[in-house]
Amino acid sequence: MTILIDNCQLKIVNSYVPYAIGYMLFQIGGFELKIGVLIKQVPATDKVRIDEKTGTMVRSEMEAELNPLDMYAVEEAVRIKERLKDVHITAITMGPPSASDAIKDAISIGCDDGYLLTDRRFAGADTWATAYTLSMAIKRIGGFDLVLCGERATDGETGQVGPSVGAQMGIPVLTYVSEIVELTDKYVRVKRAVEGGHEIVEVDLPALISVVKEINDPRIPNLSGKLKAKSAEVKSFDAVSIEADQSKIGLGGSPTRVVKVFYPKLTRSGEIVRSKDPQSAAKALLEFLKSKEII
Amino acid sequence: MPGVWTLAEFREKTINSVSYELLAWGRSLADALGVELSSIVLGYEIKDVEILFDHGADTVYKIDDRRIEHFLPDVYSNILFSLVKQYDPQIIIASATTYGRTIMPILSTKLNTGLTADCTKLEIGEDGTLLQTRPAIGGNVMATIRTQTKPQMATVRPRSKKPISYDKSQGKIIIPKIEDELFKSAYRWIKFEKDESTDLPIQEADVVIAGGRGMKDEKNFEMLYELAKKLNGVVGASRTAVDMGWIPYSHQVGLSGKTVSPHLYMALGISGAIQHIAGMSSSDIVIAVNTDPDAPIFNVADFGIIGDATEIIPELLKALGDKDE
Numbered sequence: 001m002t003i004l005i006d007n008c009q010l011k012i013v014n015s016y017v018p019y020a021i022g023y024m025l026f027q028i029g030g031f032e033l034k035i036g037v038l039i040k041q042v043p044a045t046d047k048v049r050i051d052e053k054t055g056t057m058v059r060s061e062m063e064a065e066l067n068p069l070d071m072y073a074v075e076e077a078v079r080i081k082e083r084l085k086d087v088h089i090t091a092i093t094m095g096p097p098s099a100s101d102a103i104k105d106a107i108s109i110g111c112d113d114g115y116l117l118t119d120r121r122f123a124g125a126d127t128w129a130t131a132y133t134l135s136m137a138i139k140r141i142g143g144f145d146l147v148l149c150g151e152r153a154t155d156g157e158t159g160q161v162g163p164s165v166g167a168q169m170g171i172p173v174l175t176y177v178s179e180i181v182e183l184t185d186k187y188v189r190v191k192r193a194v195e196g197g198h199e200i201v202e203v204d205l206p207a208l209i210s211v212v213k214e215i216n217d218p219r220i221p222n223l224s225g226k227l228k229a230k231s232a233e234v235k236s237f238d239a240v241s242i243e244a245d246q247s248k249i250g251l252g253g254s255p256t257r258v259v260k261v262f263y264p265k266l267t268r269s270g271e272i273v274r275s276k277d278p279q280s281a282a283k284a285l286l287e288f289l290k291s292k293e294i295i
Numbered sequence: 296m297p298g299v300w301t302l303a304e305f306r307e308k309t310i311n312s313v314s315y316e317l318l319a320w321g322r323s324l325a326d327a328l329g330v331e332l333s334s335i336v337l338g339y340e341i342k343d344v345e346i347l348f349d350h351g352a353d354t355v356y357k358i359d360d361r362r363i364e365h366f367l368p369d370v371y372s373n374i375l376f377s378l379v380k381q382y383d384p385q386i387i388i389a390s391a392t393t394y395g396r397t398i399m400p401i402l403s404t405k406l407n408t409g410l411t412a413d414c415t416k417l418e419i420g421e422d423g424t425l426l427q428t429r430p431a432i433g434g435n436v437m438a439t440i441r442t443q444t445k446p447q448m449a450t451v452r453p454r455s456k457k458p459i460s461y462d463k464s465q466g467k468i469i470i471p472k473i474e475d476e477l478f479k480s481a482y483r484w485i486k487f488e489k490d491e492s493t494d495l496p497i498q499e500a501d502v503v504i505a506g507g508r509g510m511k512d513e514k515n516f517e518m519l520y521e522l523a524k525k526l527n528g529v530v531g532a533s534r535t536a537v538d539m540g541w542i543p544y545s546h547q548v549g550l551s552g553k554t555v556s557p558h559l560y561m562a563l564g565i566s567g568a569i570q571h572i573a574g575m576s577s578s579d580i581v582i583a584v585n586t587d588p589d590a591p592i593f594n595v596a597d598f599g600i601i602g603d604a605t606e607i608i609p610e611l612l613k614a615l616g617d618k619d620e
Contacts, residue, residue: 128408157550
């Protein structure tokens, strides 16, 4: 683990630098960095249960939470802020007015401020229209050096909005990032978790990074964070304030349409036997594997 | 007539099996439309592209250039964009791998067209458009989606279709000319660090042997690796096991991990929280072993044993060992 200071330019050579050491050195060579974190409010999955008759998910309409995979993006932004001087983190989300809770959650963890994009005209947006809307808001805010987002949301599970925002903005996209290896005011070097290993790649800023769970261990907000969030004002934008082209937002601006929704039955009615002893249980397993021609 | 395209994928310069699965989907779509099926090959010194013909491709568009040896999202999307503009496909599909899920949103944004993620079924509707069916909210809801713009683009869940083989081995290889300008990249590729612990990513394995809290400790995961080896599978895990540090995150199955659809899924000492079930319920065959008779995993199991996995697996290994002799 090393920290290099090169022409008063600071590099994080390892993102797990202990805070105290990092803080001292970064005071010497800090730089200004604007970070945007894209977040989403999703139905609270730990509150759901399966209806045993229909095999479908039952959940209360009211239970919502910050997308668990976005926590890693927020945490990573906060860790960068803890290491570098003059970092400003802005959380952005699109959703109904109640989605301002997601922004407050992000502020309680350490984001400085947040914007909620809310407008009836945004409703029904697919990933293309959502990415367009978010990129217009980013433009309106004045752009960021680094945009962070989670791998995907646990409701839609597409993982498309992040890369699509990067493409809308015309900036490099780094997906599946498991470590920020190095960050300066000029460039970022990351480790990407891909099939069969990790790829190390570097781009100049500004850039968009989507992170995976491996990257960190998100903190739980402390009392002062919660208090800060409580009193924080969540700024909101509508379609007019971000100067969005009305033909590119919401359901009307979405190139895809859901034509059918159905609920598959998840349950199976397999044979469940109680193990008398490990030997006979193993024998039963072996017989089952044979019957399915696996062995 | 504009055709159907699949984006071929490679590991270490060799065509990956997901490329064949895509061709199986692509073949059914191209036949329904009566159009040509093409596979797009981007890379450097890619071996044996003719194999793509054996798996259903009529045409291969091949760009073989040292400058695209590694995945550079901007160069890849620029090249694909120019090919789309030149050849005008009506459908483009890619695998829902880290490659497909990165390049496709960038490309679809540039093309101002829609994209559907992680489909498990693709078919041609009565009106000739692509009907894309995908699970959402952990597989509890299935949605069929239509794209109103062209080309119609989708990523497809690995292992959602079996590759097909044709005895043809021939087809047309087209080598489009790409302007130098398009090879300029903002990315500086540094290196690849191969993961020594896994042979196959869990999403691509035929057999997944998954362990959870009921495996009790990290040491007991060794028996899972042994079982996986005997059954030609890989080891998966519940979130708890990953959070305990028994196994790396890349093995996590579930809503905040990977979604898998292997032929056989063995849930050992996994109670089956809804988030876990979301990641494995599309497996062909599910076996569960758990001490708790009320564990929800038994609801999605084809065969279940109420018992202690850490005691039963060693016996199963013994029994499997005997079989080999």
